[in-house]
Each structure stands twice: as structure tokens, then as C-alpha cells.
Amino acid sequence: MLSGSSEWCVLGGEGSGVDSSAVTFVTVATPDMLQEVARGRDTYACQEWPDYIPAHGVDGDNTTMSHSAENLQYPWWLVDLGQIRLVHQVKILPRQAVYPERFNNVEIRVGVELDTSGNFSSYRLFSFYDRVYTADQGVLSCYRRDAVDARYISIKRVTSGEILQILEVEVFAFV
Numbered sequence: 001m002l003s004g005s006s007e008w009c010v011l012g013g014e015g016s017g018v019d020s021s022a023v024t025f026v027t028v029a030t031p032d033m034l035q036e037v038a039r040g041r042d043t044y045a046c047q048e049w050p051d052y053i054p055a056h057g058v059d060g061d062n063t064t065m066s067h068s069a070e071n072l073q074y075p076w077w078l079v080d081l082g083q084i085r086l087v088h089q090v091k092i093l094p095r096q097a098v099y100p101e102r103f104n105n106v107e108i109r110v111g112v113e114l115d116t117s118g119n120f121s122s123y124r125l126f127s128f129y130d131r132v133y134t135a136d137q138g139v140l141s142c143y144r145r146d147a148v149d150a151r152y153i154s155i156k157r158v159t160s161g162e163i164l165q166i167l168e169v170e171v172f173a174f175v
């Protein structure tokens with residue numbers, strides 16, 4: 001790291017000959033600046049399948065799963081980071097061997113106030129997974145170079161009729 005600096009700044013548009021008005025500074029994370037902050041934190045979800053609980057999504061075990069009940073229109077899951085963090089990256093491991101395709105059209109939103117209504121429209125959109133998941137995609141990595149202040153991370157299907165299944169979620173924030 002450069003002496004006296006706690007951040008890396010990248011000059012957007014550098015080398016591409018863009019007009020100076022399009023050039024902005026953004027903060028870019030390097031691995032040593034980030035910490036996983038979701039493990040073991042409080043979790044919430046829509047109605048879950050028996051014996052599957054939302055806490056399974058942050059227990060550090062890739063074999064345990066948060067699994068929504070059937071016939072819910074827009075199943076969701078949420079983790080409370082315990083305090084507001086500058087969130088840079090959210091990693092999601094959906095269910096692998098069985099029904100991986102159920103993970104599709106999923107919004108990742110972030111907020112600073114707890115909302116367990118299932119309507120996260122007041123949260124900022126962090127990332128949108130608009131594909132259909134297959135196990136060969138592995139861990140999904142959603143990140144924003146600018147990072148976002150957030151205490152709550154919601155994961156929600158935005159098309160109806162399917163179950164939401166999450167093996168594990170990790171949230172990386174600036175330390």
C-alpha cells in the first residue's frame with residue numbers, strides 16, 4: 001500500500017482518451033482492505049421449509065441451506081450485519097446438486113433499517129442476478145467498486161413461483 005494512503009484511487013477512463021469531464025475518482029478495494037462481516041449474524045427470511053432456517057445461510061457450512069417454503073410469491077432472505085458497514089462485495093452460493101436453476105432473477109439490496117416485510121423497495125439495489133443459475137457457475141460474486149453503506153443485505157427472487165435456496169452468503173466490507 002502506498003505510504004500515507006488508505007485507499008487506491010483509479011482514474012476512470014484512463015488511457016481511453018475520454019473527455020476530462022467523464023473522468024472520476026472511485027475507491028477500489030484490495031483484498032487486505034476487506035473483511036467478511038456476515039458469518040453468524042442474525043438472519044431473517046420468509047416462511048421456510050421445515051428444518052431449514054435462515055441462519056444456515058451464514059453458518060460457514062456449504063452443506064447447510066436456507067430454503068423457502070413452497071408457494072410463496074417472492075421468497076426472500078436477509079442478514080443483519082450488526083452495524084452499518086461500507087459493503088463492497090456479496091458472495092452467494094446457491095443450492096448446487098438439486099434444482100440449482102431455481103436461483104434466477106434475484107435482487108440483492110442493501111439498507112440501513114430492518115425491514116422484514118419482504119418489500120425491500122426502500123433498500124438500494126446492490127446487484128441483480130438476471131440469469132438462471134447452474135452449479136458450474138460456482139460462487140456468485142456481486143460487487144460494487146464504489147461500495148455502499150449498509151447494515152442489512154436482502155436477497156429476493158423477483159419473479160414468482162419458485163423457491164429460494166441459499167447454501168451460504170458472505171459479505172465483504174471495508175475495515
Ligand SMILES: [Ca+2]
Pocket residue numbers: 056057058059060061062063064065167168
Ligand atoms: Ca450454510
